[in-house]
Amino acid sequence: MGAEDLFAQFFGGGGGFGGMFGGGMREQGPKKARTIHHVHKVNLEDIYRGKVSKLALQKSVICSGCDGRGGKEGAVKSCTGCNGSGMKTMMRQMGPMIQRFQTVCPDCNGEGEIIREKDRCKKCNGKKTVVERKVLHVHVDRGVKNGHKIEFRGEGDQMPGVLPGDVVFEIEQKPHARFQRKDDDLFYQAEIDLLTALGGGTVIIEHLDDRWLTVNIAPGEVITPGAIKVIKGQGMPSYRHHDFGNLYIQFDVKFPEKDQLKNLELLEQVLPTRAEQTQPPQDAMIDDFELEDVDSSEYSQARAHGAAGSMDEDDDDVPPGAERVQCASQ
Ligand SMILES: [Zn+2]
Numbered sequence: 001m002g003a004e005d006l007f008a009q010f011f012g013g014g015g016g017f018g019g020m021f022g023g024g025m026r027e028q029g030p031k032k033a034r035t036i037h038h039v040h041k042v043n044l045e046d047i048y049r050g051k052v053s054k055l056a057l058q059k060s061v062i063c064s065g066c067d068g069r070g071g072k073e074g075a076v077k078s079c080t081g082c083n084g085s086g087m088k089t090m091m092r093q094m095g096p097m098i099q100r101f102q103t104v105c106p107d108c109n110g111e112g113e114i115i116r117e118k119d120r121c122k123k124c125n126g127k128k129t130v131v132e133r134k135v136l137h138v139h140v141d142r143g144v145k146n147g148h149k150i151e152f153r154g155e156g157d158q159m160p161g162v163l164p165g166d167v168v169f170e171i172e173q174k175p176h177a178r179f180q181r182k183d184d185d186l187f188y189q190a191e192i193d194l195l196t197a198l199g200g201g202t203v204i205i206e207h208l209d210d211r212w213l214t215v216n217i218a219p220g221e222v223i224t225p226g227a228i229k230v231i232k233g234q235g236m237p238s239y240r241h242h243d244f245g246n247l248y249i250q251f252d253v254k255f256p257e258k259d260q261l262k263n264l265e266l267l268e269q270v271l272p273t274r275a276e277q278t279q280p281p282q283d284a285m286i287d288d289f290e291l292e293d294v295d296s297s298e299y300s301q302a303r304a305h306g307a308a309g310s311m312d313e314d315d316d317d318v319p320p321g322a323e324r325v326q327c328a329s330q
């Protein structure tokens with residue numbers, strides 16, 4: 001890069017300095033107007049199917065009334081106070097020393113040029129730019145990731161003498177009521193009743209594209225609480241590919257209420273026999289107990305005061321078998 005280019009970068013353009021360039025100057029290359037950032041919130045359905053969002057933004061464009069000069073030909077004069085640089089070197093007495101410092105030129109407010117009131121462009125009032133509404137078509141591609149950035153180069157603010165800025169949209173995926181997403185996989189919580197968990201049945205899941213999935217649980221499959229199963233290929237479409245992630249289903253098994261049970265003795269024919277418990281020795285003292293329901297406020301008090309904070313530590317609530325084992329070992 002030649003010396004001329006360097007100078008062109010530092011002094012070129014004729015655009016004003018001072019607060020007009022966001023985010024600092026680029027390391028190299030010509031100056032550019034600030035980038036407009038916007039977070040575009042999208043729901044999971046739209047990411048699944050893909051869509052085009054029409055987004056309107058307000059941006060500065062070069063005034064067509066004066067072609068960005070601020071006034072008619074010849075009306076724009078370089079500021080004499082700062083020789084058109086927009087900055088002025090001032091001096092200040094600091095005790096025995098004289099301090100030199102740079103400040104924004106007060107005559108032209110850092111613009112480097114002055115237009116007489118009557119010569120100002122009527123359309124932009126001498127500002128050289130006007131604010132315009134622009135609609136951009138943002139392609140939300142299928143399977144796009146949260147945080148993905150879509151860039152429109154040169155669609156941002158325009159200013160005289162500098163390159164137009166960019167517009168950047170960042171995709172933000174909104175939380176979903178039914179699904180959670182991790183990369184291309186979806187996670188779904190399904191509540192099933194005990195009969196379905198043991199005897200089989202159907203789980204119906206509303207997907208993201210108007211389809212409803214009927215998921216069959218085979219009789220005897222035995223879905224335990226918290227069990228995770230997968231339906232392959234029913235996750236999110238992968239970004240710019242044609243394959244799909246998986247749909248993981250975690251099951252919550254809802255047990256029946258007390259009074260919903262009937263013919264309980266028939267369970268003996270269905271379920272495996274009761275697990276064997278440690279039997280007390282022949283000479284052990286045996287006490288019989290019945291379980292009671294727990295008063296929830298009493299329970300939380302017991303937990304708060306209990307040394308280990310666990311019901312199992314409370315002698316009264318230990319199942320009879322365990323109690324006797326404890327006694328016997330003393
Ligand atoms: Zn104008």
Ligand SMILES: [Zn+2]
Pocket residue numbers: 079080081082083084085086087105106107108109110111112113
């Ligand atoms: Zn000036």
